[in-house]
Amino acid sequence: MSVEPVDDNRKLFAIRKSFNFDKSFFVDRTSFLSKCQAVEEMTDVRWQLEMRQKRIPTKRDPAQWGMHVIVHSRTQIECEASFEIAGEENSVLKCYNGIVGQNGVKIGTDEFILHEDLMGKKSGFFENKKTKITVKVSFCFTSKAEEELNAPAKVIQPSDFAKRLQAHGPKDFKFFANNEFIEVHKSFLSLESSVFAAMFENQNFKETQTGEMHITDFGLGIVKAATDFCYGEDITSYMDMHGSLAADIYLFADKYDMKNLKASIEDYYSKKLTAYNVANILTAADKVNSVDLKAKCVNFVQCLPKKEKRSFLYHANLDPILRGLFF
Known part of the structure; x- marks a missing residue:
């Protein structure tokens, strides 16, 4: 013995x-x-x-x-x-x-x-x-x-922001959404988004002329999360239990080509997928054509115990094409 x-x-x-x-x-x-x-x-x-x-x-x-x-x-x-x-x-x-x-x-x-x-x-x-x-x-x-x-994780810039935060002037651009607005620095947005960088360089854009942009397809909270990230802040608090806010931030980052933000969200959810958030993250990954994150979501669901997988497929809000991946 x-x-x-x-x-x-x-x-x-x-x-x-x-x-x-x-x-x-x-x-x-x-x-x-x-x-x-x-x-x-x-x-x-x-x-x-x-x-x-x-x-x-x-x-x-x-x-x-x-x-x-x-x-x-x-x-x-x-x-x-x-x-x-x-x-x-x-x-x-x-x-x-x-x-x-x-x-x-x-x-x-x-x-x-x-x-x-x-x-x-x-x-x-x-x-x-x-x-x-x-x-x-x-x-x-x-x-x-x-x-x-469940280990603590952050959605934050990997870069050193000390130099970026030095010697910047007053905020010079406004985002409007839901009858509210936030102010930001165009220089910060330009560093993180090729879309905004191109917009600010072209004086023919109305937004460049007025210093304002009205967002109609995202709430102000989503815009704030994305701009907070530009300033080097940790936006992990937006990574909610069901992933719905995170999915919208991810879509915003894709629309405005914010590569660092997209990569940070993808890295976070490659480690933090659960039965509660995977449906929203999978849907968002499919919309932005993120092959790697989509594959991780599909693999996560496929590896669920049979009973949990059955429950997930019964309750998940997935379109027919995505649902068909599991049959």
């Missing part, structure tokens, strides 16, 4: 938080819910501590205090939580674990400690009528692939 170690190179994300409670809390109240807190480096994962006194169906049943961490996550993750209540002379420590697959899943127990054991005169849990409850929670993704998919 042999025992071989198994390497697990998944990253562990750990947090530790302590809460101080007055003894009167356990007399006057029956529940506590902490503020929702983020987990650093884990996209869309939040947690909070819940304490609740279990109701007593009959007077014979003793009251119990339950301890849980409530985990909010869009992605399936593994979670391990430990709870400790400690005073001057006594402490209780218990650990629990589970897999979280949807928002609001609880990890813990309804029966952490009896109320009478906690509040007894000689319980030893209180020092100067105060006790401390410490929760330690560790999270990890269920696979290395899920970890890589």
Whole structure:
């Protein structure tokens, strides 16, 4: 018989938080819910501590205090939580674990400690009528692939913008959309878009003469995201869960030949495809004839488990030609 170690190179994300409670809390109240807190480096994962006194169906049943961490996550993750209540002379420590697959899943127990054991005169849990409850929670993704998919990524210029941002004058061009406008520097647009560069060099264009351009096929938010990118800002926040905003930014970048922006979005979604966003990204890639990104989208769908693929094809908003790629 042999025992071989198994390497697990998944990253562990750990947090530790302590809460101080007055003894009167356990007399006057029956529940506590902490503020929702983020987990650093884990996209869309939040947690909070819940304490609740279990109701007593009959007077014979003793009251119990339950301890849980409530985990909010869009992605399936593994979670391990430990709870400790400690005073001057006594402490209780218990650990629990589970897999979280949807928002609001609880990890813990309804029966952490009896109320009478906690509040007894000689319980030893209180020092100067105060006790401390410490929760330690560790999270990890269920696979290395899920970890890589959810790793922080940016949609930002690869270039050094320090020189570009030096010695530029006032903004000299306006984009209008939805009865609102934003102001930009023509020089910045020209560096990122061959279409705008050609427009600004030709005095016959109305937009060049007036210093204004009215956009009717994209919202102002899309235009702002594209111009923010020109200024070297990180526009990852526009890469929404379903990819609809990102798809429109991608189409805008294609229309105005913003090669750096297109390449950055393609690179981002080559690593960040999910069942939620792949339909919108595939549709956009098809419209701009991006062979590589389209192929990655198709391969992603083809590799989905049979049940997930069936669900995707049932719900996805795809035109008949794109849908036909999967049959």
